Amino acid sequence: MTDTTRIRNFCIIAHIDHGKSTLADRLLELTHAVADRDMREQYLDKMDLERERGITIKAQAVRLSHDAGGIAYELNLIDTPGHVDFTYEVSRSLAACEGAVLLVDAAQGVEAQTLANYHLARDAGLVIVPALNKIDLPQADVEGTARDLAELVGCDPSEVLAVSGKTGEGVLELLETVIAKVPAPEGSTSDPLRALIFDSSFDTYRGVIAYVRVKDGVLRTRGRLHAMAASMDWEAEETGVFAPEATPIPELGPGEVGYLVTGLKDVHLVKVGDTITDQGRDRAHEPLPGYREPRPMVWSGLFPAEGGDYGALRDALDKLKLNDAALVFEPETSTALGFGFRCGFLGLLHMDIVKERLEREFGLELIATAPNVEFHVVRGDETLVVHNPSEMPHPGTYDRVEEPIVLATIITPSDYLGAVLELCQSRRGEMVDMKYLSTTRVEVHYLLPLAEIIFDFFDQLKSRTRGYASLDYEPWGYQGSALVRVDVLLHGEPVDAFSSVVHRDKAYPYGRSMVERLKELIPRQLFDVAIQASIGSRIVARETVKAKRKDVLAKCYGGDITRKRKLLEQQKKGKARMRRVGRVDVPQEAFIAALRVDQRTVERS
Amino acid sequence: MSAGIYVHVPFCLTRCGYCDFNAYAGLDHLRPRYVRALMEEASLAAPAWRDEEVVSVFLGGGTPTTLGTADLAGLLEHLRDRFHVAPDAEVTIEANPDTVDASKLEALLGAGFERLSMGAQSFDLAVLASLERVHGPDSVRRAMAAARRVGFANVSLDLIYGAQGETVASWERTLREAIALEPEHVSAYALTVEAATPLGRQVALGVRSAPDPDVQAQMFEVACVSLAEAGYRHYEVSNWARPGFECRHNLGYWERRPYLGLGAGAHSYRDDRRWWNVRPPEEYLRRVGSGASAVGGEERLEPADAHLEEILLRLRILEGIPSSWVEPRTVEPFIDGGLLRETDGALVPTERGMLLLNELVLALAG
Numbered sequence: 011m012t013d014t015t016r017i018r019n020f021c022i023i024a025h026i027d028h029g030k031s032t033l034a035d036r037l038l039e040l041t042h043a044v045a046d047r048d049m050r051e052q053y054l055d056k057m058d059l060e061r062e063r064g065i066t067i068k069a070q071a072v073r074l075s076h077d078a079g080g081i082a083y084e085l086n087l088i089d090t091p092g093h094v095d096f097t098y099e100v101s102r103s104l105a106a107c108e109g110a111v112l113l114v115d116a117a118q119g120v121e122a123q124t125l126a127n128y129h130l131a132r133d134a135g136l137v138i139v140p141a142l143n144k145i146d147l148p149q150a151d152v153e154g155t156a157r158d159l160a161e162l163v164g165c166d167p168s169e170v171l172a173v174s175g176k177t178g179e180g181v182l183e184l185l186e187t188v189i190a191k192v193p194a195p196e197g198s199t200s201d202p203l204r205a206l207i208f209d210s211s212f213d214t215y216r217g218v219i220a221y222v223r224v225k226d227g228v229l230r231t232r233g234r235l236h237a238m239a240a241s242m243d244w245e246a247e248e249t250g251v252f253a254p255e256a257t258p259i260p261e262l263g264p265g266e267v268g269y270l271v272t273g274l275k276d277v278h279l280v281k282v283g284d285t286i287t288d289q290g291r292d293r294a295h296e297p298l299p300g301y302r303e304p305r306p307m308v309w310s311g312l313f314p315a316e317g318g319d320y321g322a323l324r325d326a327l328d329k330l331k332l333n334d335a336a337l338v339f340e341p342e343t344s345t346a347l348g349f350g351f352r353c354g355f356l357g358l359l360h361m362d363i364v365k366e367r368l369e370r371e372f373g374l375e376l377i378a379t380a381p382n383v384e385f386h387v388v389r390g391d392e393t394l395v396v397h398n399p400s401e402m403p404h405p406g407t408y409d410r411v412e413e414p415i416v417l418a419t420i421i422t423p424s425d426y427l428g429a430v431l432e433l434c435q436s437r438r439g440e441m442v443d444m445k446y447l448s449t450t451r452v453e454v455h456y457l458l459p460l461a462e463i464i465f466d467f468f469d470q471l472k473s474r475t476r477g478y479a480s481l482d483y484e485p486w487g488y489q490g491s492a493l494v495r496v497d498v499l500l501h502g503e504p505v506d507a508f509s510s511v512v513h514r515d516k517a518y519p520y521g522r523s524m525v526e527r528l529k530e531l532i533p534r535q536l537f538d539v540a541i542q543a544s545i546g547s548r549i550v551a552r553e554t555v556k557a558k559r560k561d562v563l564a565k566c567y568g569g570d571i572t573r574k575r576k577l578l579e580q581q582k583k584g585k586a587r588m589r590r591v592g593r594v595d596v597p598q599e600a601f602i603a604a605l606r607v608d609q610r611t612v613e614r615s
Numbered sequence: 616m617s618a619g620i621y622v623h624v625p626f627c628l629t630r631c632g633y634c635d636f637n638a639y640a641g642l643d644h645l646r647p648r649y650v651r652a653l654m655e656e657a658s659l660a661a662p663a664w665r666d667e668e669v670v671s672v673f674l675g676g677g678t679p680t681t682l683g684t685a686d687l688a689g690l691l692e693h694l695r696d697r698f699h700v701a702p703d704a705e706v707t708i709e710a711n712p713d714t715v716d717a718s719k720l721e722a723l724l725g726a727g728f729e730r731l732s733m734g735a736q737s738f739d740l741a742v743l744a745s746l747e748r749v750h751g752p753d754s755v756r757r758a759m760a761a762a763r764r765v766g767f768a769n770v771s772l773d774l775i776y777g778a779q780g781e782t783v784a785s786w787e788r789t790l791r792e793a794i795a796l797e798p799e800h801v802s803a804y805a806l807t808v809e810a811a812t813p814l815g816r817q818v819a820l821g822v823r824s825a826p827d828p829d830v831q832a833q834m835f836e837v838a839c840v841s842l843a844e845a846g847y848r849h850y851e852v853s854n855w856a857r858p859g860f861e862c863r864h865n866l867g868y869w870e871r872r873p874y875l876g877l878g879a880g881a882h883s884y885r886d887d888r889r890w891w892n893v894r895p896p897e898e899y900l901r902r903v904g905s906g907a908s909a910v911g912g913e914e915r916l917e918p919a920d921a922h923l924e925e926i927l928l929r930l931r932i933l934e935g936i937p938s939s940w941v942e943p944r945t946v947e948p949f950i951d952g953g954l955l956r957e958t959d960g961a962l963v964p965t966e967r968g969m970l971l972l973n974e975l976v977l978a979l980a981g
Contacts, residue, residue, distance in 0.1 A: 536952060536974060559832035562972040564805040564853055569621055569868045569882040572889050572914060575924050582977050 011263035019086045024113035025121040029143040032175035041074040070221040071267045072254040086267040102208040106223035109137040109192030116142040116150035122421040126482035141171040197264030202294040203227030205286040220270045229262040238297040239284040247271040304336040306354025309397045313350030315375035320349045326372035346507040386412040400506035402495040412488040414460040422479035429474040437462035499542040503592035521551040531600035534558035618667035619867040623878030624679040632747045635809035637880035638677040652903040661697035671705045671864035680714040688726035705863040712758040713750045721765040730769040738792035745778045771800035776834040777826035794845045799860040805831045869928045887916040935963035
């Protein structure tokens with residue numbers, strides 16, 4: 011157990027590509043955490059390699075040792091997810107630290123995600139150590155970026171450290187500044203145990219691994235523990251630290267950061283943000299603050315392209331859920347797409363990751379319905395929570411509909427400010443404030459409906475600012491909106507998978523664009539197929555796919571019947587892959603293309 | 616049982632951009648060896664076909680008339696020697712109007728080729744150019760006149776519709792011109808873009824447009840009307856004939872009677888087995904020359920394959936399929952929709968149904 015005065019817990023807040031991993035490599039070298047011959051680039055990122063028996067999950071917190079002024083310090087570098095989908099997870103990681111290095115690429119400047127995470131860190135009471143990275147780059151603007159950063163955190167530009175993760179310049183100074191400025195953790199060994207779970211993962215051999223920060227008391231191997239929010243008892247099968255390899259140690263004292271092997275098989279029992287205490291008389295009575303249940307923000311129906319894969323999809327989702335506590339799903343039956351699941355995600359990135367893993371790791375071919383947010387339909391005192399547009403009641407049967415609103419932070423070069431404001435206005439945005447970070451960079455805050463953000467907003471933002479703007483957002487609340495459900499009908503039959511809830515002003519253009527899109531995607535049939543968009547019983551758009559007139563092989567030449575038969579068999583296979591909606595055959599591809607949201611999700615980090 | 620013999624001649628003066636048949640320009644030097652190989656292959660195959668009566672012989676290609684008259688006559692004589700060719704067998708030779716003149720036609724008729732199938736394709740210069748055909752409309756008229764003069768009483772004209780640049784009006788003119796020549800038989804094929812042809816590549820690259828299926832459907836309907844008015848009976852999707860002049864050889868394919876294919880890439884069928892020779896002429900010559908089998912592949916028809924084929928082929932000709940083969944509720948929408956009609960316990964496609972035959976076959980084959 012290390013004396014708290016010699017412990018420093020910190021994280022690095024940085025935008026993707028601003029050099030966090032490279033800086034971490036230098037810190038590992040400087041503190042001799044890894045023998046020179048074992049060192050490789052982006053060491054921490056690449057620790058999630060398959061290994062027998064050992065813990066195979068990426069280190070979320072790594073322990074470094076450093077001597078300063080004759081004192082041996084224990085430094086815990088805690089990793090934080092950088093993405094907006096995971097704001098809650100970020101906040102829990104921050105709660106495990108006393109300080110944060112705010113790292114900014116001297117050539118790129120401050121980005122929206124950095125800013126959002128900086129605000130989270132400041133609100134969590136962390137001491138901020140501002141630092142510029144990549145000062146070795148010829149295009150680095152050390153002076154200007156230092157000024158912006160100093161203004162942001164409210165310090166003198168001379169206090170902003172200048173670092174090159176690449177050359178190692180300034181890294182020692184950074185480490186010593188962390189020791190000098192970041193406060194030692196508080197907490198006493200004599201208090202009842204309270205340890206924060208700031209992350210968790212699932213290991214095939216060891217079960218659920220919890221990443222913990224001890225606040226009070228001592229966490230011991232073989233200790234009998236109680237998780238307060240989950241209201242679960244378990245035993246600490248093993249405690250240890252990442253140094254950077256998983257290293258068992260018998261106990262973790264106040265202020266220390268490490269891992270805990272729970273032996274549990276279900277990651278949902280180990281909740282991020284939960285407080286661990288002892289069982290029995292020594293238990294703490296107050297949990298640590300800040301816990302909340304993960305709450306899905308974005309919903310989508312996932313359906314197997316091959317109807318027979320339903321069971322496989324269910325098994326795959328069950329497996330994914332083992333190490334993804336935020337994933338929720340329930341069975342859904344679509345008249346158009348058959349049996350599948352309505353899944354809730356933290357955000358679009360989370361949705362993408364889950365979909366990608368289902369397809370790549372489980373070999374499933376999926377059709378995903380367009381993502382939607384969670385609507386609240388209010389009727390008198392009742393509130394109906396709607397996750398699926400096809401379940402939205404028709405107008406006239408309720409008092410109002412509320413939709414989730416987010417507070418968006420956008421940072422853009424001032425040249426593109428007009429374009430950004432125009433985009434936000436067109437997405438029903440309401441400006442909160444705007445401030446110049448420097449003469450050339452502006453920070454804008456908008457209240458925006460989440461539904462507008464999940465529909466190609468980020469793509470539009472990037473294309474209107476030539477890729478320079480960055481975006482972050484956090485939930486703000488629910489607000490009443492003039493929302494209506496738009497249905498799409500094929501030959502008079504509504505196709506539930508195509509239903510959508512949109513703002514009244516956008517219902518017509520939305521319906522128009524869907525029927526036009528579908529007109530290109532639905533093959534001609536033996537009869538005219540009407541494609542209609544409707545709001546309630548009112549048709550707002552219509553197109554027709556004319557009946558096909560010719561589908562015949564002209565010639566059976568020289569007795570080569572085999573080829574003709576093979577062509578027909580191909581055609582038959584194509585038909586078998588179609589889904590039948592009423593009398594209309596709709597190819598899989600039409601569903602996929604019509605439901606595709608044309609955007610890559612918000613930046614990954 | 617009555618059988619047919621197909622002889623493939625893979626030589627052409629030039630290759631047409633749309634054609635994906637097994638045909639080659641510039642291999643003329645192989646001709647003498649090729650004729651010998653055909654005879655050898657025929658001799659080898661003959662014993663196995665001893666019990667079949669050959670009721671049709673068809674020389675196709677390629678352009679069979681690129682071979683000399685003596686070779687062609689010798690070939691037919693060889694077949695008559697080795698097989699039981701019925702005295703009244705239908706013997707057809709395909710001809711390119713540019714490769715025949717009166718004396719050649721006379722010699723062919725004399726040798727026993729009594730049915731002439733002429734590749735006219737179109738009477739519109741622009742359409743012929745678009746199809747990369749080297750002949751003009753006049754050479755068709757000339758060849759036709761010569762054929763009549765020397766005594767051909769059974770002539771078929773092949774037409775193609777839907778090439779780039781062809782309008783419904785120009786197609787109607789082509790039909791009128793063809794009818795004016797009073798052939799006994801007319802084949803009219805919708806131009807089909809095959810991927811592995813120069814045309815297919817041009818369409819894929821967007822240099823040329825693919826035929827518009829709606830326009831081709833309209834052209835088909837125009838053909839049905841014009842040819843019916845002129846007294847031709849529509850007896851197969853793409854074939855019309857004066858009564859009694861239906862092509863017996865092609866009917867053999869559609870009625871699933873046995874046939875033997877000789878030559879490079881030729882297909883054969885008997886007893887639910889289909890097999891085909893290697894396609895490249897050099898490879899074919901090498902195989903036959905060394906006494907090896909020219910067969911390049913075969914398939915045995917499983918019952919499901921045979922069923923699909925039978926429905927496909929019976930629906931192509933007006934014979935249709937017995938009503939009892941298909942559940943009434945499967946058939947009803949097609950009858951109501953005007954694609955099928957029921958006559959004498961048989962389901963027969965209407966002209967609209969012929970245009971959508973693939974859909975019909977797939978629905979009725981289950």
